[in-house]
Amino acid sequence: MSFVRFLFILITALVFPALRVESAPVKSAEYFSVKRVIDGDTIELSDSRRVRLIGIDTPEVHFSKKLLKDARKSKKDILAIRKLGAKAASFSRDLCLNKKVRLEYDVEKKDKYNRDLAYVYLEDGTFVNARIIEEGYGQVMTVPPNVKSADLFLKLQRTARENNRGLWKE
Helix, strand or coil: HHHHHHHHHHHHHHHHHHHCCCCCCCCCCEEEEEEEEEEEEEECCCCCCCCEEECCCCCCCCHHHEEEEEEHHHHCCHHHHHHHHHHHHHHHHHHCCCCEEEEEECCCCCCCCCCCCEEEEECCCHHHHHHHCCCCCCCCCECEEEECCHHHHHHHHHHHHHHCCHHCCC
């Protein structure tokens, strides 16, 4: 390269910095440790945030209005539902307790209880919400506008049910 050409490029770069092409810094995914599994579809992170897994519903472990509603709806007694809830919570605990996860949001980021609403992924790429349904420990619960994975979840639930996986064999 000639000296004149080098000098031209250098002056152009100094005088017209807006013409320089710079790549934006790549932000790596942010991971959090799961410090507690509250129930099959709710976790607590190391920063104390509670995260409700989008698109799934697991049986209740704790006594609540929802437990009573589920008992009436399913015609199962409260103890039976709580036992199923304990199995679902145990599955979720084995899957993600003390592991690092990243969150992916949909349209709404919080629920009425101020929990984060998220799709949760382990460091190895495992999609926690999908895995719970795939193994039969949760059912699909689609609440618009958070519907990004609804079709996938329905397919996984159908397969889990057909194959009597998890709670479907109860």
